[in-house]
Amino acid sequence: MNHLLKQAKRVASECECGHEHQWIEMDELQLGRNAINYLPEYLHEKGLLHVTIVADANTYAVAGQLVAQLLRGRGIDVENCILKEQGALTLLADEHGLGQLVIGAAKETDVFLAVGAGTIHDLTRIASYKFGKPFIAIPTAPSVDGFTSMGAPVIRDGVKITFQTQAPIALFADLDFLTQAPRSMVAAGFGDMLGKSTSLVDWQVSHMLNDEPFCPAVFHMTKSALTMCMEHADEIAACNEQGIRLLTEALIMSGLAMLIFGHSHPASGAEHHLSHYWEMAFLRSGGTQPLHGAKVGYATMLISALYKNEARKKIETFQGEGSPLVNSIHKHRERLLMLIDTIPESSDIQRLLESVGGAVKSADLALADSLEDEALEKAHKLRERCTLLYCLNEHLKTS
Ligand SMILES: [Zn+2]
Ligand SMILES: [Zn+2]
Structure with missing residues (x-):
């Protein structure tokens, strides 16, 4: 075994x-x-x-x-x-x-x-x-x-x-x-893994603000898998045996972490919700569906940019109060900002994706620009999950 x-x-x-x-x-x-x-x-x-x-x-x-x-x-x-x-x-x-x-x-x-x-x-x-x-x-x-x-x-x-x-x-x-x-499938697997850089933050946010289930050992497993991929991006990009072995190990580790946790929290946050939103749009239009990981990788770039700019600013200046969630955002302000700091810059995610030949712009996915903004505004409604995207759209923006 x-x-x-x-x-x-x-x-x-x-x-x-x-x-x-x-x-x-x-x-x-x-x-x-x-x-x-x-x-x-x-x-x-x-x-x-x-x-x-x-x-x-x-x-x-x-x-x-x-x-x-x-x-x-x-x-x-x-x-x-x-x-x-x-x-x-x-x-x-x-x-x-x-x-x-x-x-x-x-x-x-x-x-x-x-x-x-x-x-x-x-x-x-x-x-x-x-x-x-x-x-x-x-x-x-x-x-x-x-x-x-x-x-x-x-x-x-x-x-x-x-x-x-x-x-x-x-x-x-x-x-x-x-x-x-094919290289496109390797790039998709890498994109699915890079998605953990925002899903792990969303998971901690949902635990901190909404008491959603959490396990430090499962967190560690998923985080190690992500780190392994980021540190060996060159080998993965070269599609050599060692790179493919590491990427496969990381994907299996992330999958097993989800399996023992019993929920998708560790591996799926707002970046996956964006991907699901686009997937449904492609299904409706009958267009060719891009690979799951290709959508997730690009969505991770967008979520990183959103969290590290608009969400960060809103949390810093947030004055609202009232609902339990709003009070919780106040209480955990410093910790939320620290979590956002752990997300890689969108430009770094882009560079990594580019090195593997992954999608880094909407045209690479044949995605209409309007769907990009629409997903950022609405994708959080697809799942009952207290992601930072949910907090931003439903609470922070209105303050
Ligand atoms: Zn995925
Ligand atoms: Zn545990």
Whole structure:
């Protein structure tokens, strides 16, 4: 078992912060070159001898067919379910994608193998759950931190809904596959990680001002993952093996931190709310959806600029009083300003994103300028969360 999983399990069982941590069912995590070679033995140990590989044409070519070959050579029965794009649109976690999976899955399957990036994992997560079967994560790109998540975001009738389903029972992150990922997906994973520089501040704000749950050990796990990415940005930008390994480790660490915490607070703050806002706009317009991490990375630049300028000034000069939240802002003024100081400058986030080839302006995401301002004004309404964006829009601006 990999040290990341051991660390997460230790926090889940030993942390005495008072928060009710979630136990991790996952019992195997392999990360490295040839990590996939551990899979046949794992399946035999568990008696999971009939598998369905879920992939798309690209991920099947890079990884799926090798996995199928490896398993068949070890006496495991393999069914392939290759998901297709919908006309000109990319594969989405929606009714069409799920329909393909339900039709393509073999009835006698013991376990599903998600061989792909975020969308393949979301589809496999919800379908396996509905079939009452476990699934195993085999990421082919270090593009998101949600591989180990329980939540499956699915688009139904054009609207995104997140269903609580199941986490994978095991994860095999093979660097032979991951190092072949397109640069845009590496940049997206890096963007999703940089998002923690504002999500961790929002989490502390929500705990301080609104008594939302908090765990120092989970905070530390997520913060370490972020620091690792920022310190090794050059290697990640070079897409060399060490860079891809570190980014993958950071994404897995962030995902496990969320899993044991049982809520998305550590990894998702106002920058993710902006990203969700844009995602819904793209769904309505039918435009090509930019990668999750590409939106999050750019949103992190905007939130950093907003927090370090307007929010900082408002907090410094804020005179309102009355509601419990307003009183709390008064009481914690100094601490709030200190938290804002821990956020990297927007220009530094931009430089890091640029070095990896990530989106750094609205045009890179094909995002209308009006949607940028609109999201900054309204995105906090999407989630019940006391972020600094919420405080700014609902309380500080009116003072
Ligand atoms: Zn994310
Ligand atoms: Zn704790």
